[in-house]
Amino acid sequence: MKKGNLDLIKKMNRTLVLETIRRDQPISRASISKKLGLSRSTVTLVVNELLEKKFVFELGLGDSTVGGGRKGMKLGFNPKSGYGVGVDIGRSNIIIIITDMDSDIVFKEIYPSTNNVETIANYISTSMSKSGVDTKRIFGIGIGVPGLVNTRSGEIIELSALGWKNFNLLEQIQPYFKYPIFVNNDVNCAALGERWVDKTDNMIFIAIGSGIGSAIIANGDLVEGHHFSAGEINLFIDREDIKHGKENNSESIGVFEQQVSGLAFEKLGYSAEFVLSNYKKGQKEIDQIIDQFVNYLSITLANMTSFLNPEKIVIGGGVSKSLNVVIEDIKQKVASFTNIPVEIELACLGSDAGALGAIAYAFDKIQNEDFM
Amino acid sequence: MKKGNLDLIKKMNRTLVLETIRRDQPISRASISKKLGLSRSTVTLVVNELLEKKFVFELGLGDSTVGGGRKGMKLGFNPKSGYGVGVDIGRSNIIIIITDMDSDIVFKEIYPSTNNVETIANYISTSMSKSGVDTKRIFGIGIGVPGLVNTRSGEIIELSALGWKNFNLLEQIQPYFKYPIFVNNDVNCAALGERWVDKTDNMIFIAIGSGIGSAIIANGDLVEGHHFSAGEINLFIDREDIKHGKENNSESIGVFEQQVSGLAFEKLGYSAEFVLSNYKKGQKEIDQIIDQFVNYLSITLANMTSFLNPEKIVIGGGVSKSLNVVIEDIKQKVASFTNIPVEIELACLGSDAGALGAIAYAFDKIQNEDFM
DNA sequence: ATAGTTTGTTTATACTCCGAACAAACAAAC
DNA sequence: GTTTGTTTGTTCGGAGTATAAACAAACTAT
Structure with missing residues (x-):
């Protein structure tokens, strides 16, 4: 916790008013006062300061409430x-x-x-x-x-x-x-970035490219782990892997990654784009490769859902733009593997x-x- | 965020000083001032208030620093x-x-x-x-x-x-x-409760009783999930389960739980205590049951570790008090399944x-x- | 027109922490 | 024993915050 002083409460209320204007614009000073529980006089002072610094603008008069009364001056956020x-x-x-x-x-x-x-x-x-x-x-x-x-x-x-x-x-x-x-x-x-355009406090982001990684947002905050290593799902392993002698050791790391990522396709001489664009077009081998990929990925997403109950799972990374053909399949499988509901979607921001x-x-x- | 006012900063600083005394007792007013960046005058006021309310006590004079100077009055926290x-x-x-x-x-x-x-x-x-x-x-x-x-x-x-x-x-x-x-x-x-006696900001607690459940603490806070369902690891499932037709459906729920919990033993007509106390005593069937239990549990703990990078995993619940015989085995297995380090320990609080x-x-x- | 309502501003006040000044307590050097 | 320098804790005036109350302005409904 930080120590409290006059500067702190000033900053807090400045931010609070600014965020309120940003979220609920257009909004009048009186509405802000009611919404935040700050006095009208305080809101006036704060808004004048924000106006001076050009953080907000006056947009014009709003409507009167039923029964009359002076119209409020609507305030708007200045994104610039x-x-x-x-x-x-x-x-x-x-x-x-x-x-x-x-x-x-x-x-x-x-x-x-x-x-x-x-x-x-x-x-x-x-x-x-x-x-x-x-x-x-x-x-x-x-x-x-x-x-x-x-x-x-x-x-x-x-x-x-x-x-x-x-x-x-x-x-x-x-x-x-x-x-x-x-x-x-x-x-x-x-x-x-995905969370910025699509507000949520509990999500899991999976990046599937040549490898696989993840990021976790819980209670609105990034989960970074004790030594900043959270999200290393490339290391995931299951009983079948162990039965086949696979391990995360110094020679070969990423048991899960080698089966669910671009790497999995490259190992077989294919590109992710190629196999995914040829899914269910009559080539048995390719269908089988994808089915395995989808199956293991879906099981993992289901387990993550049971474990963290995120609002949504967003799949991004280079491979994700080819995943449209299987995303419905993934959603269906995840729903069959866990009875905790979760939204699954592909990332929208791409390489940016x-x-x-x-x-x-x-x-x-x-x-x-x-x-x- | 909450609005800022004089009351807030007062409460903040009261709590801050009290927590400092609690953690670093015995400690003088001057040391608190230096540590928190609050002025000595403020600390004096705050401490006087805490003394009046009996939240803290004066313990007596401390030592002088090298080079002389007035001895500071040491303050202590009153747990009562x-x-x-x-x-x-x-x-x-x-x-x-x-x-x-x-x-x-x-x-x-x-x-x-x-x-x-x-x-x-x-x-x-x-x-x-x-x-x-x-x-x-x-x-x-x-x-x-x-x-x-x-x-x-x-x-x-x-x-x-x-x-x-x-x-x-x-x-x-x-x-x-x-x-x-x-x-x-x-x-x-x-x-x-476990975290109270054993401070950490990143831990996973596993409760193994007749069923199995978990709780997650990340960034110092409980992870409750979007609909308060986080930690439902009883639903975990893997490729082998699916291959054998197991599912989390309305008839039978808890694929993982049915294999890793007291239930797993009861289904075979044993109590958890019985099998665990007879581990490696010459009965092949029991050894096999436990080995499977330990294997699947360890894999799961390893995956949790790769996913969240907790400082420690604490295993509690009714079954945990019989797990001493296999805890070393579990630690070793987890370390072989993931290369993210994690402490694994049995809970210390028992039924309280x-x-x-x-x-x-x-x-x-x-x-x-x-x-x- | 008039009354009642709402908005926004001004002013005086209460309260916070803070810095400077101060007294007290102490060690070390002389 | 005295002096010097240091540290602790207190006191007091000051700066700055939000706030309530009073006020002016703008508006609706009758």
């Missing part, structure tokens, strides 16, 4: 009052996206990947200049990376593709910028998910850090 | 400043426990179970009188029940053993008491876990509710 920068550092590309507060993309650029911090910082600076966004309006930078991250310290614990091991990216890159910077795992970011989610993460952090 | 009442409504018994703030049991009584609210309220009132505890010092009542609970409304969604379905226990029993009352699932309570945990739950709620 703040911008976030999202950086998705991938194995081959670095995607930089700048959005406003409504998650509308105002700028996007893709650079070749690198592990040189100065180069990355230059990419970010360049994008910020090119975007033409008022730098004073930028609230922070979020960075997503495909590896294990200590989100407290900003240290990349392991990211072999870029040669980072126990490398404190945050400390290295912070000196280049005066904005707060937040680093997290790319799958966690993608999950937050990581960068957008990084912004969502930065935004979440800034909002929460101040009041906890 | 507050008492909690825990009620574990079981299928056959109702256990009522009263503890002080250090979770020391000052009173315990066991009554026969009933679904009559007035009778339960009488049990609680009787126990409170008998205990001799100053009623002004009681901060709240926690109630644990073996069923699905909407912890927000206090409604018991389903508890067939006592004939409760969509029954709002909180609304029914609150009129009998002026203390805040909190209701939760018994396994969730037991998990909080539910009632104690209910107190821990009430305590958590009261501390958090005021500042969120």
Whole structure:
């Protein structure tokens, strides 16, 4: 918990009023007062401050209530009052996206990947200049990376593709910028990105690409685990795997991943796109491969549902865009394996998910850090 | 979020100082000030108030620092400043426990179970009188029940053993008491109970009795799921189950539970105690039963570990007290199935876990509710 | 027109923490 | 024994917060 002082209650109420206007716009000062339990005088003061800083606008008079009374001045949120920068550092590309507060993309650029911090910082600076966004309006930078991250310290614990091991990216890159910077795992970011457009407090995000990973949001917060390793579903294993001598050992890791991910198809000489687009077109071998994939995936999703009772499971990652042909099948199977209901859907953000989610993460952090 | 006002910051700082004294006692006013960033004058005011209300005591002068200076007056927490009442409504018994703030049991009584609210309220009132505890010092009542609970409304969604379905226990029993009352699932309570004595922010609690259930604590909070159904691991299922035609359907529910719980042994005509105490004593059939049990349990614990990266998994419930003979085996197996490290231990609270945990739950709620 | 209602602003007040000043208590050096 | 420097805890005025009450303005219904 944080200590309480006058500054804190000021910030709290500013944020509270701003969030209320954002969610319930158009709304008058009097309505805000009733809704939040703050006095009308306080709301007036707060709103005047928000108006001055251009966080909100006056939209015009509203309607009178039945029985008369002065019309209230409707207030609206200004999405251009703040911008976030999202950086998705991938194995081959670095995607930089700048959005406003409504998650509308105002700028996007893709650079070749690198592990040189100065180069990355230059990419970010360049994008910020090119975007033409008022730098004073930028609230922070979020960075997503495909590896294990200590989100407290900003240290990349392991990211072999870029040669980072126990490398404190945050400390290295912070000196280049005066904005707060937040680093997290790319799958966690993608999950937050999906959550940004599709509010929910309890969801599981599955990323199926060449490998498989997951992110968990419970009680509205990311579950990162004791050592930031939560979501490593690539390691899942079952009795049949063990019966066949499969194990997660140093030679071969990812028992589940080798059967449910792009890797599973590649091992057989196929691409995920190819097999999925040829499903149920008369080739027995392909049908069998997919059926196994769907079966094991559905069982796993069902068990996750029984375990965490999420509102929804979102499937993303490179392979997900080919999964339309089997998504109904998956839903049906999951419903037959567990009697806890769950929504299952494919991700909607595509390759932007990581960068957008990084912004969502930065935004979440800034909002929460101040009041906890 | 809650609105901010002067009352809030006062409460926050009172709680903050009290918690600091509790954790770091003996500690002086000056040290508290440094630790929390509050001014010495504020700490003085707060401590005086806490002294007046007998939440803390002055213990005597401490040591001077090197180089001289006035000795600080050491402050200590008074565990007898507050008492909690825990009620574990079981299928056959109702256990009522009263503890002080250090979770020391000052009173315990066991009554026969009933679904009559007035009778339960009488049990609680009787126990409170008998205990001799100053009623002004009681901060709240926690109630644990073996069923699905909407912890927000206090409604018991389903508890067939006592004939409760969509029954709002909180609304029914609150009129009998002026203390805040909190209701939760018994396994969730037991998990909080274990966590009370063994602080951790990320743990999974498994209750193995005649059935099997679990509770999850992530980021320091209970994970209850979208509809309070999280932890239903009795429904787990794997490819081998499906191959053998097992399913979680209306006729037979709990595919995993039927193989890993007391039920699994009873189905074969044995008690859990009997088979476990006769493990590796020359009876092949028993050894095989246990091996299967341990294998499937270990696989499941490993997958939970890969998924949530908990600091520890605690195994409780009626069967757990017979599990000593296989706990080492389980630890070894889990470590071979996942390379995410996790501590595995047997629960230490026994049959008191539910009632104690209910107190821990009430305590958590009261501390958090005021500042969120 | 008039009365009743609602909105938004102004003003005085109550309450919070805080910083500076202060007295008291102590160790170390002389 | 005295002095010096340090630390602790208290006191008091000050800055800043929300709030209630009073007020002005805007509107409907009769």
